[in-house]
Amino acid sequence: MVRITDVARAANVSPATVSRVLNQPDIVVPEKRERVLAAIRALNYSPNTLAHGLRAGAVKTVSLLVGDISQPFHGAFAKAIDKVGERLGYHVLLRDLDHSEDRLVRVLNELRPSDTYGVVIATADDLSVPRVRAAIATAQERGLFVVSSAQIVDDSVPSIVPRYQAISHLATVHLATAGVWPIIFLGGSDSSPLSRERREGFERASAELGHDDAARWMLDGQFAVDESRHQVDALLSRELGKGIRLEASRLGIIAVNMRMAIGALQAITDRGLSVPQDVALVCCEDLPLASEWRPSVTTVGIDFAVLAEACFASLVAGKDAPPVTYLSHKITVRNSSRIAEPDQG
Numbered sequence: 001m002v003r004i005t006d007v008a009r010a011a012n013v014s015p016a017t018v019s020r021v022l023n024q025p026d027i028v029v030p031e032k033r034e035r036v037l038a039a040i041r042a043l044n045y046s047p048n049t050l051a052h053g054l055r056a057g058a059v060k061t062v063s064l065l066v067g068d069i070s071q072p073f074h075g076a077f078a079k080a081i082d083k084v085g086e087r088l089g090y091h092v093l094l095r096d097l098d099h100s101e102d103r104l105v106r107v108l109n110e111l112r113p114s115d116t117y118g119v120v121i122a123t124a125d126d127l128s129v130p131r132v133r134a135a136i137a138t139a140q141e142r143g144l145f146v147v148s149s150a151q152i153v154d155d156s157v158p159s160i161v162p163r164y165q166a167i168s169h170l171a172t173v174h175l176a177t178a179g180v181w182p183i184i185f186l187g188g189s190d191s192s193p194l195s196r197e198r199r200e201g202f203e204r205a206s207a208e209l210g211h212d213d214a215a216r217w218m219l220d221g222q223f224a225v226d227e228s229r230h231q232v233d234a235l236l237s238r239e240l241g242k243g244i245r246l247e248a249s250r251l252g253i254i255a256v257n258m259r260m261a262i263g264a265l266q267a268i269t270d271r272g273l274s275v276p277q278d279v280a281l282v283c284c285e286d287l288p289l290a291s292e293w294r295p296s297v298t299t300v301g302i303d304f305a306v307l308a309e310a311c312f313a314s315l316v317a318g319k320d321a322p323p324v325t326y327l328s329h330k331i332t333v334r335n336s337s338r339i340a341e342p343d344q345g
Contacts, residue, residue: 003317005317010039015313016309061092061093061115061116062120063093064082066122067124072258084309097123108136111144121148125192128154136153147160147311160310160314166201167198168199168201169205171282172254184219187199224263254282255284277339
């Protein structure tokens with residue numbers, strides 16, 4: 001049987017582009033469209049082989065399962081994937097897991113190929129626990145395509161992920177090369193694979209920079225504003241009591257997500273300190289809120305549109321999707337770490 005990935009390979013385009021030609025050809029540039037159509041004719045490809053679920057029209061629904069829709073990251077991702085889905089002719093059904101393992105298992109057990117083509121799981125909660133893996137495997141056995149957009153599960157589940165260690169490593173080096181140390185690592189729960197990977201990147205960068213006291217500066221903000229505010233305030237209280245010097249480009253904070261960055265900024269302000277003059281800060285995800293906050297927040301993150309496109313490409317490719325797709329990231333320097341040079345006058 002000719003697969004959509006065979007057409008994509010013959011036309012030298014992505015599976016998502018083939019899907020666009022089949023569903024919304026007008027949005028594809030003529031040159032690419034003609035290459036795809038030529039490959040379809042040459043391979044005698046039938047769109048009916050796109051997926052088992054074309055019968056009854058069920059393939060046009062994709063379920064997006066997010067860990068917590070109140071998190072700015074998940075809201076931004078839901079918006080991006082809905083936009084891409086609409087362009088490709090898919091309906092996106094959003095389900096909020098509220099960080100509940102029971103809810104995730106229940107939803108996976110409820111979904112059927114008759115009403116859902118594929119599933120995108122976007123959560124920081126560990127998907128490798130046995131009952132979750134069993135629910136994913138059962139969903140796949142029923143014929144559903146399952147994609148993980150936040151963490152690597154195993155080779156049977158296509159995963160689209162940033163290089164989390166590299167993100168926190170870059171954030172650490174960015175602050176340290178500006179003369180900042182100590183640097184506080186404000187992570188989420190240790191039960192989260194995403195937070196653990198970012199912590200490992202921070203630890204590796206600290207060791208490479210010659211600092212062996214990184215463990216002293218690691219906090220658990222539970223991915224929440226209030227807990228992060230409390231944790232940072234307690235650490236500042238303890239360290240200021242020990243006489244730590246707070247000078248321009250002296251103390252830094254790396255927050256795993258934007259909510260924890262906001263909690264840290266609140267704690268800093270509560271103590272009458274300034275950002276970045278007293279404390280510089282970097283957040284390990286890039287969201288519109290980062291540029292809208294005051295001071296604007298330096299970020300190291302991914303492009304949500306690219307993540308959404310990659311998710312649909314894996315869904316369309318089905319069993320031919322690569323096990324892991326790594327996303328590129330970039331640093332956007334804003335006011336929270338833009339440390340002015342000392343006045344020489």
